[in-house]
Amino acid sequence: MGTLVRTSKFLSAARDINGIVTITMRRPPLNRMNLEFMSEFSNVLRDLERDNCPGAILTSYSNKVFSAGFDIGELCNPEPERFNDFYTEVQNNWTQLYGSTFPTVAVINGHAMAAGCLLALSCDYRVMIKNRTIGYNEMQMGLATPTWFTATMLNTVGHRHTELGVTLGKMFTTDEALNINLIDCVADSKEEGIQKALSFLEKFTHFLPKSYTFAKHSLRGPFIKQLKENQNEETQLAFRFLKDPEVIKKLEIVKDKEQTQFLTSKVA
Numbered sequence: 001m002g003t004l005v006r007t008s009k010f011l012s013a014a015r016d017i018n019g020i021v022t023i024t025m026r027r028p029p030l031n032r033m034n035l036e037f038m039s040e041f042s043n044v045l046r047d048l049e050r051d052n053c054p055g056a057i058l059t060s061y062s063n064k065v066f067s068a069g070f071d072i073g074e075l076c077n078p079e080p081e082r083f084n085d086f087y088t089e090v091q092n093n094w095t096q097l098y099g100s101t102f103p104t105v106a107v108i109n110g111h112a113m114a115a116g117c118l119l120a121l122s123c124d125y126r127v128m129i130k131n132r133t134i135g136y137n138e139m140q141m142g143l144a145t146p147t148w149f150t151a152t153m154l155n156t157v158g159h160r161h162t163e164l165g166v167t168l169g170k171m172f173t174t175d176e177a178l179n180i181n182l183i184d185c186v187a188d189s190k191e192e193g194i195q196k197a198l199s200f201l202e203k204f205t206h207f208l209p210k211s212y213t214f215a216k217h218s219l220r221g222p223f224i225k226q227l228k229e230n231q232n233e234e235t236q237l238a239f240r241f242l243k244d245p246e247v248i249k250k251l252e253i254v255k256d257k258e259q260t261q262f263l264t265s266k267v268a
C-alpha cells in the first residue's frame with residue numbers, strides 16, 4: 001500500500017518506496033464529484049507537483065464504480081455562485097491532471113461515467129477491469145458534454161469514435177473501449193491493474209522528467225491553453241444550459257431518486 005502522504009474526506013494518497021503515489025477516490029457510494037471533492041483533488045495534485053512526484057495512479061475504493069461523474073446536486077437548477085466555484089474547480093482540476101508534469105495511470109476498477117470518464121481520459125494510460133463500462137453518457141441524462149471533455153476524448157480515440165460516443169451518450173464495455181483505444185489494457189482485478197500501472201510508470205524512470213514534460217505539453221498544451229482562455233465563457237454556457245426549464249425538469253427526477261437512495265441506503 002505504501003506510506004499515506006495525504007488523507008482527506010474524499011481522497012487518500014499513498015506513496016510507495018519508489019515514490020509512486022496512488023490516489024484513491026473515496027466518496028461513497030458512487031464517487032460523485034461535488035465542489036468539495038474537486039477542491040480536495042486539486043489540492044492533492046498541487047502537492048504532487050510541489051513534491052516532484054515521479055508518477056501517480058488514480059483509482060477508486062469501490063470495485064463497482066470508478067466515478068459516477070458530477071454530483072447531480074451541483075447541476076440541478078444551480079445557484080450562480082456555487083456553480084461558478086464548482087465549475088471553475090472542475091476546469092482547474094482538468095488543467096492540472098491533463099497537464100501534470102508527472103506520468104499518470106487510471107486503474108478503472110468500476111464504471112466511469114461522464115466526468116468520471118474524463119478523469120480517466122486525462123491520465124496518460126488506462127487499465128480497465130473486465131465487465132465495467134466507460135463513456136460520456138451526458139446525452140442520456142438530458143445534459144450536454146462540455147467542450148474540453150469532447151476534446152480529451154477526441155485526442156484519445158479520434159473523431160469518429162468521439163462523435164458516436166458523445167452524440168449517443170454511449171457507455172463502452174471494457175472490450176469495446178479496448179477496441180477503440182479508449183483504454184490501453186485490461187486486468188482481471190484491481191490488484192493486477194495496479195501492477196500493470198506500475199509497469200507502465202516504470203518506463204519513465206529511464207527518462208529525464210523535463211523531456212517527458214516537454215513531450216506531454218507539446219501534445220496537450222494547446223488544449224489546456226484553449227480552456228484557460230475560455231474558462232468564463234464555458235462556465236456561462238454551462239450555467240445557461242442548466243437553467244433551461246427542460247433540463248431542470250429532467251435532472252429533478254434524478255435528484256429525487258438520489259434522496260430516496262440515501263434514505264434506503266440501497267447502494268453498499
Ligand SMILES: CC/C=C\CC/C=C/CC(=O)SCCNC(=O)CCNC(=O)[C@H](O)C(C)(C)COP(=O)(O)OP(=O)(O)OC[C@H]1O[C@@H](n2cnc3c(N)ncnc32)[C@H](O)[C@@H]1OP(=O)(O)O
Pocket residue numbers: 030032064065067068069070071072073075111113114115116137138141143144145146237238239241242254255256257258259260261266267
Ligand atoms: C454545456 C455543458 C452543460 C453542462 C455540463 C454537464 C456535464 C456533466 C458531466 C457529468 O458528469 S453528469 C453525471 C453523469 N453521471 C451519470 O449519469 C451517473 C448515472 N449513474 C449510473 O449509471 C449508476 O448510478 C451507476 C452505474 C454509477 C451505479 O449503479 P448502481 O450501483 O446500480 O447505483 P444506482 O443506479 O442504483 O444509483 C444509486 C442512486 O444514485 C443516484 N445517482 C447515480 N448517479 C448519480 C449522480 N451522478 N449524481 C447524483 N445521483 C446519482 C441514482 O439516481 C440512484 O438513485 P435511486 O434513488 O434510484 O437509488
